[in-house]
Amino acid sequence: MHRPSKRLDSLGASVFSEMDNLRRELEKAGNQLINLSIGSPDRAPALEIRKILSGAALEESQYGYTLTRGTAKFRSVCAEWYLNRFGVTLDPETEVLPLMGSQDGLAHIFLAYIDPGDLALIPDPGYPIYTAGLMLAGGEKVAMPLLKENGFLPDLRQIDPNLARKAKLMFLNYPNNPTAAVASLSFFEDVVEFAKKYELLICHDAAYSELAFEGYKPVSFLEARGAKEVGIEFHSVSKTYNLAGARLGFVVGNADVIRNLSQLKANIDYGVFRPVLTAGAYALSSAQDSIAENKLAYERRRDLLIKGCADAGWNMPIPQGSMFIWAPIPTGQDSVTFAIELARDAGVIVVPGLGFGDHGEGYVRIAMVQEESVLQEAVRRIQGFLGRKI
Ligand SMILES: Cc1ncc(COP(=O)(O)O)c(C=O)c1O
The missing domain is CATH 3.40.640.10 (Type I PLP-dependent aspartate aminotransferase-like (Major domain))
Known part of the structure; x- marks a missing residue:
């Protein structure tokens, strides 16, 4: 066996790989997931x-x-x-x-x-x-x-x-x-x-x-x-x-x-x-016009998510920038447990805050990288999930 460098061991991506494995497992089992985890833009260039x-x-x-x-x-x-x-x-x-x-x-x-x-x-x-x-x-x-x-x-x-x-x-x-x-x-x-x-x-x-x-x-x-x-x-x-x-x-x-x-x-x-x-x-x-359009699209997504989650009792700070919402966990669970349950029970994938460092605990990161109709469905699922939990 060829032994990889010690350097590779220093790259602790455990939270991300755990969530990725879960996503694959759920997809394989036929679940229709809504992926709000990776910050990859879903919109096309102008x-x-x-x-x-x-x-x-x-x-x-x-x-x-x-x-x-x-x-x-x-x-x-x-x-x-x-x-x-x-x-x-x-x-x-x-x-x-x-x-x-x-x-x-x-x-x-x-x-x-x-x-x-x-x-x-x-x-x-x-x-x-x-x-x-x-x-x-x-x-x-x-x-x-x-x-x-x-x-x-x-x-x-x-x-x-x-x-x-x-x-x-x-x-x-x-x-x-x-x-x-x-x-x-x-x-x-x-x-x-x-x-x-x-x-x-x-x-x-x-x-x-x-x-x-x-x-x-x-x-x-x-x-x-x-x-x-x-x-x-x-x-x-x-x-x-x-x-x-x-x-x-x-x-x-x-x-x-x-x-x-x-x-x-x-x-x-x-x-x-x-x-x-x-x-x-x-x-x-x-x-430059395409930048303005892009901002508006994300702003509408942001408002839809923030309002929909607030209706289910999950209040999140309204971001002024970026493509993310940094959402405090509403159930008192740790970020990994919450993200796993949200994935398993609601089919919505977010990133546990712990993945970004110890001080990320207590939060999940929601990436606004789906169009509004999909986010609407994500909100419905989140509302159902939280209705069962809180
Ligand atoms: C904060 C931040 N910096 C840099 C990048 C990488 O972007 P690029 O596609 O330019 O490599 C990302 C990608 O998600 C990011 O979130």
């Missing part, structure tokens, strides 16, 4: 974006490697988009790097900055790649609890100064997965101060910056004064334009960090497929 993608894919010239830095056009469109959206100026040559989905950058930044034994400050609950990327690099996690009473922002004053001094980087993510919390500019300004004090690299994951409701516009970390000196920000076109499977994102900010990540990636991949870069550039420069 038709113009698909046309640009398919048109480019027909051209013979589009099939070479683009290499890590991608096309100058894509980088300059990212910089223009940033200026228009956030008022932040970026040098497209040194401060912008395309990614094969933001996940590519989120995973690899740790290999560029973390040596075995190095510490990193990671939100708990948090999107799992931050912990997984850190573990793959051999680093050690210092968990930053995201608590309801702090609006699911880390309390910087509660971070042990000795650990902050030893840590090399801090991850943040707003609008947040899984809590759906949002962050203000003044919070990011505090983070810049903190980063300067403790010489931390700040990595902000802004995958949901364009998915916010009722006119709320999430801010960029780079809008905070001095942010570019201490950090970088990751973006994704996956949720913004429903291009998740096309695998395109980008990272912007501190030129040294961008260069080092680029150097690492140059040893790992040969860049994003050129038609995808072309479609992404088109989306970022010309398809």
Whole structure:
């Protein structure tokens, strides 16, 4: 038998694999499940974006490697988009790097900055790649609890100064997965101060910056004064334009960090497929209407779910952004037990909060990734389930 690396053992995905096994078992038994677990957009990209993608894919010239830095056009469109959206100026040559989905950058930044034994400050609950990327690099996690009473922002004053001094980087993510919390500019300004004090690299994951409701516009970390000196920000076109499977994102900010990540990636991949870069550039420069439509669709889903569950006695905070609802468990059960019962008894799959870290206990994450008619059915099932339980 070939023995896999110890590194693989460090990737504890037990809650997710337990739920996945259950889903498969229930499907095999013929259950019609409603899957509200994975944050994969169910909506299609706008038709113009698909046309640009398919048109480019027909051209013979589009099939070479683009290499890590991608096309100058894509980088300059990212910089223009940033200026228009956030008022932040970026040098497209040194401060912008395309990614094969933001996940590519989120995973690899740790290999560029973390040596075995190095510490990193990671939100708990948090999107799992931050912990997984850190573990793959051999680093050690210092968990930053995201608590309801702090609006699911880390309390910087509660971070042990000795650990902050030893840590090399801090991850943040707003609008947040899984809590759906949002962050203000003044919070990011505090983070810049903190980063300067403790010489931390700040990595902000802004995958949901364009998915916010009722006119709320999430801010960029780079809008905070001095942010570019201490950090970088990751973006994704996956949720913004429903291009998740096309695998395109980008990272912007501190030129040294961008260069080092680029150097690492140059040893790992040969860049994003050129038609995808072309479609992404088109989306970022010309398809802003589709963002508004997308937000409205999620806002309607959100309202339907929140109201339907409230009618059954399950009250949830109304998210201002992201594609998730972070729902406190209404039955007093732990998150895994509740999610398993909801799957078995109602055929609705959600993610137990524990899967995102110890501080995720007490919650489940509901992804709003089905159309309204399906969500209506999910609500009916949840109402029946809770009617039997509470
Ligand atoms: C917070 C967050 N960051 C990043 C990603 C990865 O997105 P991408 O498709 O750009 O790799 C996701 C995907 O669900 C996410 O939830």
